[in-house]
Amino acid sequence: MIPFRFLHAADLHLDSRFVGLAQLPQAVRSYLRESTFAALGRLVGVAVEEKVDFVVISGDVYDVSDASLQGQLRFQEALRELAARGIQVYLIHGNHDPLDGPRLNMELPAGVTMFGAGEPGQAVACRRSDGAELAVISGISYPTAKVTENTALRFSRKPGSSLFHIALLHGNVDGDLQHETYSPCTRRDLIGRGFDYWALGHIHKRSILHERPAIVYPGNIQGRSVKETGPKGCYIVDVNEEGHTALRFRELDTVRWQVKEIPIDGLADEAEWTNAVERAVEEIRDELPQLMSVVRFRLTGRGNVHRILSEKGAAADLLAELQRREAVRAGQQMYAGLVWTEGFSVETGLPVDRERLVQEDSFLGELLRLSGRSGQTPDGLEDLLSAALKPLMENRELRRLLSAIDSDDKRDWLRSAEELGITLLSGAEEAARAGSHHPVYGEEAAGDAGTPEDRQKRGNAE
Numbered sequence: 001m002i003p004f005r006f007l008h009a010a011d012l013h014l015d016s017r018f019v020g021l022a023q024l025p026q027a028v029r030s031y032l033r034e035s036t037f038a039a040l041g042r043l044v045g046v047a048v049e050e051k052v053d054f055v056v057i058s059g060d061v062y063d064v065s066d067a068s069l070q071g072q073l074r075f076q077e078a079l080r081e082l083a084a085r086g087i088q089v090y091l092i093h094g095n096h097d098p099l100d101g102p103r104l105n106m107e108l109p110a111g112v113t114m115f116g117a118g119e120p121g122q123a124v125a126c127r128r129s130d131g132a133e134l135a136v137i138s139g140i141s142y143p144t145a146k147v148t149e150n151t152a153l154r155f156s157r158k159p160g161s162s163l164f165h166i167a168l169l170h171g172n173v174d175g176d177l178q179h180e181t182y183s184p185c186t187r188r189d190l191i192g193r194g195f196d197y198w199a200l201g202h203i204h205k206r207s208i209l210h211e212r213p214a215i216v217y218p219g220n221i222q223g224r225s226v227k228e229t230g231p232k233g234c235y236i237v238d239v240n241e242e243g244h245t246a247l248r249f250r251e252l253d254t255v256r257w258q259v260k261e262i263p264i265d266g267l268a269d270e271a272e273w274t275n276a277v278e279r280a281v282e283e284i285r286d287e288l289p290q291l292m293s294v295v296r297f298r299l300t301g302r303g304n305v306h307r308i309l310s311e312k313g314a315a316a317d318l319l320a321e322l323q324r325r326e327a328v329r330a331g332q333q334m335y336a337g338l339v340w341t342e343g344f345s346v347e348t349g350l351p352v353d354r355e356r357l358v359q360e361d362s363f364l365g366e367l368l369r370l371s372g373r374s375g376q377t378p379d380g381l382e383d384l385l386s387a388a389l390k391p392l393m394e395n396r397e398l399r400r401l402l403s404a405i406d407s408d409d410k411r412d413w414l415r416s417a418e419e420l421g422i423t424l425l426s427g428a429e430e431a432a433r434a435g436s437h438h439p440v441y442g443e444e445a446a447g448d449a450g451t452p453e454d455r456q457k458r459g460n461a462e
């Protein structure tokens with residue numbers, strides 16, 4: 001077998017709209033909007049630099065079936081650039097850009113093969129230098145957005161061919177429940193077809209499901225939300241004389257999404273907390289000086305800062321300030337090293353000994369035990385919430401909104417409610433105890449108002 005090299009990418013989602021970011025300053029928004037195209041540009045650059053013999057793209061070239069004109073023209077341009085270098089491209093369409101989408105009827109540049117729907121199309125890829133045959137490539141596109149059939153079973157090797165076999169499939173292998181089950185199949189189905197490399201698309205998180213045969217999701221080429229964190233790109237696949245594959249990941253993204261945790265334990269006050277966040281921002285800037293980063297900070301742990309975060313809205317204040325600073329950079333076109341804080345997820349609590357509170361024979365102890373029991377099982381959580389939400393469910397509009405809440409959000413609610421309980425009740429109980437020993441008015445009348453902390457505890461009890 002002749003050794004060769006190819007590039008495997010999927011889920012380009014060109015011209016994604018980044019919904020939900022409408023509030024961004026124009027300069028930041030337009031850079032984000034450009035990021036899927038920038039990643040495509042880098043893909044072309046990597047294909048050229050790595051001297052690949054060909055490129056395979058496993059569906060979802062566009063984000064929506066009625067892809068923007070700009071998206072289509074830019075993709076066309078990338079294909080022409082690859083064609084001009086003699087790099088062949090093999091592609092399929094997926095659930096986001098099925099064949100029945102109202103797109104331009106564009107003629108594909110020479111050297112580009114787009115597989116249709118129905119029976120898998122088959123093509124032979126050749127070496128760039130001399131046209132020697134390298135591999136048989138098969139693929140099926142989605143005719144419409146919804147394909148629930150196991151299309152993997154339709155693939156078969158080219159009879160009599162001993163060439164390396166690659167299959168392009170957009171679908172859900174081994175039922176990742178976070179995604180709708182498009183073209184569902186199992187690893188076993190794929191292994192059974194006798195192919196050497198399954199070039200998958202659909203799941204945006206990159207993963208190598210199997211080594212021989214290789215079953216590979218390269219992930220999308222550009223993260224598009226806080227759910228798509230970390231480096232995004234493509235695989236460069238080297239096939240040797242024995243037909244064994246070696247994969248190397250190449251980053252293509254220009255905007256990197258991250259979630260960073262900042263524990264508040266031990267931070268004494270608002271100033272220390274602000275410093276910790278600013279330091280985290282600068283660390284990201286130092287780590288990724290060439291990229292724009294979008295980060296969500298998860299504030300976790302227990303400490304005094306919790307009160308400032310939960311009562312003073314300090315997170316919203318700092319967020320506005322951090323965003324203002326980066327907007328200035330964006331206004332000066334300094335996108336490399338820009339760190340856009342997308343938001344804070346406040347998951348903190350008061351500096352209390354929760355384990356001790358759970359044991360306590362008190363209203364708060366009982367509340368924490370109930371919450372612990374309910375949170376342990378999905379059914380327990382559902383029971384608690386359905387009782388709590390019953391009045392809201394009577395309203396049609398609210399019912400519609402609530403039905404879209406997933407179980408992660410529900411667990412967050414339970415956790416927040418628990419912390420709110422601790423904040424409101426632990427203070428009250430301590431103050432009540434303190435009050436029973438030291439009558440408040442008497443103390444103040446005697447001119448001893450106690451420490452500021454004592455006064456705050458009493459304040460909470462009111």
Ligand SMILES: [Mn+2]
Pocket residue numbers: 011013060096202203204
């Ligand atoms: Mn996709």
